[in-house]
Amino acid sequence: MGDQPYELMDARQAADALDAYLAERDPALRRLRGALADGGLDPDETLDGSVYSVSPLWAWITARIAALGVDPHPLADDPTRPGWPSWARHGRLVDPHPPAETIALVDGFASYLGRVIGAEAPEAAWQVGEHLLADHPLLNYPVLATDHHLIFLPAIPLYSAYQSAHGRAPMSGTEMLAHTRRTIDALHGEGPEAAAIEEPLVTVVAEVDCFDVGLREDIPAEHPQIVPQLIDELCARDGVASVHRYGPAALVVDVTDWDELRLKLWCTLWLQRHLPR
Template sequence: MLYEWMTGSQAGDALDEFLAERAPALQRLRSALSGLGRDADALLDGSPESVASVWEPITARCADLGTDPRSLEEDPTRPGWPSWARHGKLVDPHPPAESLALVDGFVSYLAEVITSAVPDALWIVGEHRISDYPTLNYPVLASDSHQIFLPALPLYSVYQSAHGRDPMGGPEMLAHVRRTITALRGEGPESSVAEEPLVTVVAEVDCFDVGLREDIAEQHPHLVERLVAELTDRDGVVSVYRYGPAALVVDVPEWDETRLRLWLTLWLQRHLPR
């Protein structure tokens, strides 16, 4: 069941399941790094700076693994996936089980690094006054000023790798972690706009009406142009029409509202200047 479809009770159970997976996933990451010829004890030193060095062999391995040739429905490994992958919105062609396990271990390591830097951050079920907020019902690390679903950007990057597109390198992943730590501390631009989603998506009869947060179009107009270009290049996208500074019409018959909102949100999280 997708997080978006869960009741409050089901989302609470999913959070418990996610947390129970953290320690075993980290241990599997240690073994995987050793199998890749890396010194796991030296790499996993718990510092924010170590994130870049840990991520590099993971993203390289995921690029080598590519995509699973089977569809999501036909993949027999799916019951053994991390809970966030089973309950999250994955699409075909999807990364294989080994890639998802590597991301899962990396998520556990990120959790250790970030909670060490922000001890007051708590694991909660994602909540928001907006009913279709991207992390609603997801297991998130949160403070009063920010909440984050840790697998999101690593998984996005693995999809990039698997499809031969530009993945996040070590320095970019480190920058993401530093921004997250800053936001969870209540500092920086991400915490100041925490109440407003980056994007809203409304399904119309034959298309989707997309609204970007107003400050994005005002402060980064060229980034919106780049977003339109990259979205237009995605498989299944027929057209993207920008009819206002912060307004798009997207014709993508093979996608649903959740998939489009997640793609746009993750793309913006990656590329917005901080």
């Protein structure tokens, strides 16, 4: 299977990738405990299993990530890549990318987050991401899921890690705590994230020399300020030449170095962070 992207896996490969992800959870958590101890923190106190503990833990991790910056190698030449967790090798990381130590911290945090969320939503189970929509962004990913919601746990922490590594505003501990609580609610079938399982926040269609981006219709209707903010931040990203809004929930994006999936993931994660709750 090598480093094949999740999106290109067949059913057997995706099942094997889920097994690999789950097998990595305990070692990742042990490495996080070691990093905390090396940083002068008591792992047992820091990782007490409470939902609130996510906040100070993520604040500590974010400070470490900001200091680590980006790796000097391009992805294809990074000598540490074979030792990365499987989700990072099969996922869509882009250059300039965080170094191996940052990825390990995100991996450990995702493991801990899985334990915290699993304790609060015991009905959730690990499975291969599936959806009625053939281009859903979590297809084939290892997800924690109920009938109401599914989540790939490293996604939001990795998004924030990229923000830190590139000198942009990362998610604070308070924001990560709010994300955790929303995820628990969604797995229980409560809140806007639960409703989003039927219709994704973003759809992207590749056109000639551009991408057609559609936002879920309720986003501009209920949060009219959010679309201009998304456009401004998307325009500031490397490689984005222009973003034109031709309808309340419709954008044309000119970005030659991105593919359809990268644009969809960026917009989805940005909206998950910024949509008012």
